[in-house]
Amino acid sequence: MERFGEGYLEERKLVKRWSGPIPALVSLVFTLAIFYLTWWIFQDPRGLMRMYTPYVGYMYCRWWLIMMIWMVYIFNYWPFKRKWLETTHPLVKGSILTLISVVILVALIKGFFEGLLGNYGLAYFNPEQLEKLPGVTSFFAIEYASLAILMFAAIASWLSPAWVVAFEEAPWQKLTQPAKGFSILIMTFFLSTVVYFVTMHPHMGILYHPWQYFTSIAPPYWEQFADTVSGNFHISWIMCCTVVVWLVETIWERYPFNLIKNDWGRRFACFFGIIAIAVAMHFFLYFAQELTWGEAIRGTRRAFAPDWRWLHVGEMAIFFLVPALFIAFYCNNWPRKFSMPVNVMIRTILTIVGAIALYILYYKTSHNFLGTQKGFSHPQQFPMIPMIWLVNIWLVHHWFMDNWPGWKMVPKTAEEIEADHTAHQAQIDDIRWTPRFGAGLGAGVAMGVMFYFITLWALPYVYASVNIIPGK
Amino acid sequence: MSDNMKRRDFLKGAATGVGVGLLGAMGLYSYSPLRKQHFTQVERKGADIGMCKSVKVTNISETSWFDNGNLMGDIKGAGGLLVNQYDYNWPPFGNGKGLGKGSYEEGIAQIKHLLPGRLDEAWEIIKANSVHPENAGGYAALVEVEEMSGQKHKFLLDVGWSYKWCEECFKREGIDKMLENKEIEALFFSHEHFDHFWGLPVALKYDPEITIYIPEGFYPEGLQYIKDCGHKGKLITIQPGLNKVMPGMASYVFAIPIICRVYGEQSLYFNVADKGLVSVTGCCHQGIIRFAETAYTEIKYENDKCYGIYGGLHISPFEDWDPKYDDLVITLGDYGFERIGCNHCTGVLCAKKFIAAGYPVVEGTARFRSKDKAYLGNGDVITFG
Numbered sequence: 001m002e003r004f005g006e007g008y009l010e011e012r013k014l015v016k017r018w019s020g021p022i023p024a025l026v027s028l029v030f031t032l033a034i035f036y037l038t039w040w041i042f043q044d045p046r047g048l049m050r051m052y053t054p055y056v057g058y059m060y061c062r063w064w065l066i067m068m069i070w071m072v073y074i075f076n077y078w079p080f081k082r083k084w085l086e087t088t089h090p091l092v093k094g095s096i097l098t099l100i101s102v103v104i105l106v107a108l109i110k111g112f113f114e115g116l117l118g119n120y121g122l123a124y125f126n127p128e129q130l131e132k133l134p135g136v137t138s139f140f141a142i143e144y145a146s147l148a149i150l151m152f153a154a155i156a157s158w159l160s161p162a163w164v165v166a167f168e169e170a171p172w173q174k175l176t177q178p179a180k181g182f183s184i185l186i187m188t189f190f191l192s193t194v195v196y197f198v199t200m201h202p203h204m205g206i207l208y209h210p211w212q213y214f215t216s217i218a219p220p221y222w223e224q225f226a227d228t229v230s231g232n233f234h235i236s237w238i239m240c241c242t243v244v245v246w247l248v249e250t251i252w253e254r255y256p257f258n259l260i261k262n263d264w265g266r267r268f269a270c271f272f273g274i275i276a277i278a279v280a281m282h283f284f285l286y287f288a289q290e291l292t293w294g295e296a297i298r299g300t301r302r303a304f305a306p307d308w309r310w311l312h313v314g315e316m317a318i319f320f321l322v323p324a325l326f327i328a329f330y331c332n333n334w335p336r337k338f339s340m341p342v343n344v345m346i347r348t349i350l351t352i353v354g355a356i357a358l359y360i361l362y363y364k365t366s367h368n369f370l371g372t373q374k375g376f377s378h379p380q381q382f383p384m385i386p387m388i389w390l391v392n393i394w395l396v397h398h399w400f401m402d403n404w405p406g407w408k409m410v411p412k413t414a415e416e417i418e419a420d421h422t423a424h425q426a427q428i429d430d431i432r433w434t435p436r437f438g439a440g441l442g443a444g445v446a447m448g449v450m451f452y453f454i455t456l457w458a459l460p461y462v463y464a465s466v467n468i469i470p471g472k
Numbered sequence: 473m474s475d476n477m478k479r480r481d482f483l484k485g486a487a488t489g490v491g492v493g494l495l496g497a498m499g500l501y502s503y504s505p506l507r508k509q510h511f512t513q514v515e516r517k518g519a520d521i522g523m524c525k526s527v528k529v530t531n532i533s534e535t536s537w538f539d540n541g542n543l544m545g546d547i548k549g550a551g552g553l554l555v556n557q558y559d560y561n562w563p564p565f566g567n568g569k570g571l572g573k574g575s576y577e578e579g580i581a582q583i584k585h586l587l588p589g590r591l592d593e594a595w596e597i598i599k600a601n602s603v604h605p606e607n608a609g610g611y612a613a614l615v616e617v618e619e620m621s622g623q624k625h626k627f628l629l630d631v632g633w634s635y636k637w638c639e640e641c642f643k644r645e646g647i648d649k650m651l652e653n654k655e656i657e658a659l660f661f662s663h664e665h666f667d668h669f670w671g672l673p674v675a676l677k678y679d680p681e682i683t684i685y686i687p688e689g690f691y692p693e694g695l696q697y698i699k700d701c702g703h704k705g706k707l708i709t710i711q712p713g714l715n716k717v718m719p720g721m722a723s724y725v726f727a728i729p730i731i732c733r734v735y736g737e738q739s740l741y742f743n744v745a746d747k748g749l750v751s752v753t754g755c756c757h758q759g760i761i762r763f764a765e766t767a768y769t770e771i772k773y774e775n776d777k778c779y780g781i782y783g784g785l786h787i788s789p790f791e792d793w794d795p796k797y798d799d800l801v802i803t804l805g806d807y808g809f810e811r812i813g814c815n816h817c818t819g820v821l822c823a824k825k826f827i828a829a830g831y832p833v834v835e836g837t838a839r840f841r842s843k844d845k846a847y848l849g850n851g852d853v854i855t856f857g
Contacts, residue, residue, distance in 0.1 A: 045554040053552050135821070139544040140792040206795045209821055230796040256488055280499030287502040295511050299803030301759030301786070302728065307796040339480060341487035348491070371554055375729035380554050431484055440482035444489020451490065452497035456510060 004177050005077025005085050009399070011417055012086075014332075014407040023406030024330040027397065030405070035386075035393045036369075043389065045371040045380075052371065053139075054382045055146035061388050062153035063109060066160055067101040068395045073164045074188075075181035086411050090404035097400040113149045124148050124204050133208075144207065151200040151231065156192040158241040163188050165249045166271035170263070199238070203231025227298050230307035232314075236286070239314030239384070240278035243321045248274055250328035251347035255340050258428055285313040291456060292463040302377035312376070316359065318387040323354025325391060329398040330406075340427045362386075363468045376468075518772040524720025525618040526857030527742045527750050529782045532612040533632050533641040533850050534815035535841050536667030540790050542607045546571060547732075557666050557732035558693050563634060564594065564670055566602025576693040580700050588673035588680060588702040591635045598635070608634035609841075610671045611784060611816050614647060614656075615752060617721050618857075620745065625718060626650060628659040628682075629740065630754050632671035639674050644840065644851065651678035658683040660723060662754020663730060663737040664694045673701045681705040687725040688712060689736030710738055714770050720744065724766060726758040739783075741767055744857035747810075748777030755784045755817050761800065764807050780811035780856040782848070788819030801825045813854040815847040823847055 016023045040047040043057045051057035071077065077085055077097075085093065118126020125148055130141035163169065163184050172183040205216025206229055212218060219229055226233035248254055248270065257273055260266035289309050290296065296306040303309075327333060327347055335343055362383055366372055373380040402409035412420070431437075501507065537543045547553055550560050550572030558565055558576040565579025582601060586594040599605045610632020617625045628647070632638035642648045650656050659675060659682050662668055675682060683706045684698065690709070698707060712727040717740075725738045737757045742750040749767050756763060764778050787797050801822070813834045814823050823846035826833050834854050835845045842849025 045552045050551045052554075053548070135540075135791045137541050137544045137790060137792070139548045140790060143792075203795055206798060207793055209793060209825070211798075228796060229798050229802075230794070232796070276499065277495055280495045280502070283502035284498035287507055290507070291510060294514075295508075297761055297765055299759075299800040299806075300761040300765070301757075301800075302762070304762055304765075305759075305796060305799070307799060339484045339487075341484045345487040345490060373554055373729045373731075374735065378729045378731075380552075380731060381729070432481075434478075434481045436478045436481035437485035440485025440487075441489040441492070442485075443482075444486035444491075445493035445496070446489075447486070448490040448493020448495075449497045450493075452494050452501070 003082040011412050013410045013412045027330050027406045031393050035390050055143045058385045059146040059150040062150045066157050067105045069160045072399045074184045078177035090401035094401035155195045159188045159191050162245045167267045199234035200231050227306040232307045232311040236310040236313040237282040240281040240317045243317045244274045244278045251324050252344050285316045291459045308377050315383045318384050319355040319359045324351045521722040522719030523743050523745050528616040528855045530614040531852045535609040536611045537607050553731040561603045563598040563602040563605045563608050568601040571603050588676035595635045610638050611668050626656045630668040631675045633667040638671035648678050661686045664734045687736040687738035730757045743773040747857050748775045748779030749773040750780040750856040753783035756786045778807050782813040784816030785814045785818040787822040789817030813848040820844045
């Protein structure tokens with residue numbers, strides 16, 4: 001039987017072409033160069049296509065991420081054959097797969113959202129329909145439509161990988177492609193639609209004057225809790241979900257959910273665990289802003305506005321994704337020599353340090369070379385776009401190009417695949433409940449709580465000592 | 473179990489526990505009411521800026537541009553809201569090369585020799601070289617402050633954009649004569665944006681020696697433009713924060729980024745006897761609530777009351793809308809303003825939402841190309857005190 005790309009990522013061996021950190025550094029330089037070139041071509045307000053308006057650029061950026069998740073995680077490279085994936089030069093493979101992802105992307109946005117939904121369902125998905133409203137300029141009609149489409153993308157970019165990572169493709173894991181891919185695609189798209197209607201449609205409904213009381217929930221149910229009628233409250237936790245699903249999949253190796261032996265217990269625990277962790281991040285990162293900038297005041301614009309603070313939670317969360325993926329893609333998920341919990345803890349610490357450093361670097365410098373606005377809270381300052389754009393480049397490089405030129409792809413032998421499975425299982429089996437583990441867990445919980453309160457105490461002082469925005 | 477195994481087990485548990493404890497605390501505590509004990513009470517500085525008897529604002533022009541579609545079309549066509557404002561090829565810096573291909577140096581070179589006196593000739597050149605010269609209007613206001621002694625002081629807040637439109641408005645309100653007679657003591661620039669700043673030669677034509685106050689953050693082009701327009705008076709750059717001007721009047725500079733590569737905005741506070749705080753703004757990019765909250769923490773004012781506000785309140789300048797603007801409409805009522813005069817970048821829709829919410833909006837006459845009575849429009853006057 002013909003074998004397509006299923007299992008390709010797991011069964012490929014990436015062999016370094018040079019020793020030490022050189023391949024990682026080469027990859028970083030190479031991908032950053034591609035990032036900057038493509039940023040200039042597509043996104044930069046001073047560049048060629050100038051899609052960073054910001055929502056138009058963000059919409060394409062966000063859906064492109066999902067296209068790659070669909071192609072690789074859900075459809076396992078179908079309809080490409082395994083042999084083709086193994087033997088084609090990474091540059092050719094990367095170009096073809098990227099081109100296909102872009103074709104699907106454009107078809108989805110222009111055909112499905114703007115054409116079908118916008119013309120026959122919800123008018124706000126189509127800029128031309130929106131322009132029929134008196135007083136709405138072409139610019140904002142396009143921005144509103146892009147906002148709605150990208151809000152959908154934010155949800156889909158959490159749920160699409162979550163079905164693979166948490167639900168392990170169940171109940172369709174034994175189906176062959178493309179049946180499996182279509183089943184997961186339809187399920188995650190359906191769930192995305194439900195979440196969209198509950199979290200984002202009321203936001204779009206109150207965008208009109210008068211509020212669309214009879215077609216959406218207005219005022220929205222979250223108003224009192226979130227201190228805003230804006231849907232940014234939901235953007236916040238959904239963005240955190242998007243990030244956490246990748247933390248769980250990469251640097252956490254699905255720990256501790258992989259300790260649960262019951263299949264459905266593990267899957268539900270992982271799916272809802274991701275949401276719980278994301279909600280914890282969502283609340284904490286909001287609180288962190290209150291500690292550094294002062295309490296939010298409803299009705300204000302910019303940095304003191306609750307709606308922006310929620311949005312900024314999502315913006316902060318995205319900074320965690322970048323170092324985590326770098327560790328996973330280019331550092332072979334270093335370290336691997338300790339037990340799984342200790343490895344996970346070290347990688348998490350590295351990710352937190354990397355995220356903070358990247359946050360400071362971004363806000364200090366990005367306006368100089370990305371064409372974005374200086375400062376934290378301006379509507380034209382959207383760190384999610386360049387961060388996700390960079391992640392997209394890395395996904396192309398890692399998934400479509402096998403980390404070329406720093407690494408060379410060699411298919412693993414059956415013995416190597418078996419050895420990997422055994423080693424992974426051994427790492428999981430290595431974690432058992434013992435009195436010492438229990439004592440450690442208790443001590444760790446106490447340390448974690450203590451660390452949390454130390455962080456609360458230190459944050460205002462640390463923030464005050466770092467001048468992130470030049471000329472602030 | 474060996475000691476090594478025990479140690480390893482303890483470490484595995486501890487590493488897991490740190491994550492559980494940390495995430496648990498983050499989730500359970502961070503948004504609980506308990507978090508509020510970590511907030512420090514706002515320390516009110518209560519700076520004394522003195523007191524004045526009244527403030528009167530005459531709207532010289534609030535129609536900074538005449539057509540949103542044209543303005544946004546230009547902005548979009550030139551590359552979006554982050555493009556340097558001197559590059560759009562808008563008047564007066566047209567170089568004839570088209571949208572988004574302008575430059576300060578090339579534009580000013582065409583007209584510098586005519587500034588500030590021969591503005592009609594300059595405008596003919598500008599019209600031929602610029603994008604949408606007919607769309608340029610401008611924002612400018614005359615602020616008259618009466619001291620407790622009865623003595624009156626006049627200040628200009630901003631000078632509009634189009635030389636042609638601005639001159640027409642100045643003449644209509646008699647500003648030209650006031651400037652010629654040196655009745656106007658100083659010119660305050662709220663910020664560097666085209667529609668507030670680029671009409672400068674019209675003011676300098678009548679009084680080139682007027683004192684000018686600008687917020688810190690003007691770009692080299694803006695500073696050069698002040699010189700190139702023929703300014704011969706004092707130029708004072710105000711640092712972020714409070715700046716006392718005269719008894720009962722202060723300006724406040726907010727260090728904030730604004731579209732089209734502009735940075736920093738200066739707004740005016742007045743402490744009006746028996747009434748309370750009056751706030752006058754050009755665009756209020758800092759936001760009305762922040763403007764009011766800043767006054768609360770920084771200065772002392774009568775009755776501890778926010779009494780009135782005038783100006784562009786920067787909510788939906790392009791008549792766009794966003795649910796977060798409704799947060800403002802819902803919340804503004806909590807601040808107790810008794811006289812709200814708004815225009816320019818407030819957005820007509822926003823003004824109508826204020827009126828629908830029952831707020832004390834002082835309506836206008838919709839004359840001289842102002843579009844709606846929900847605004848205090850061109851030629852309209854509001855007094856506080």
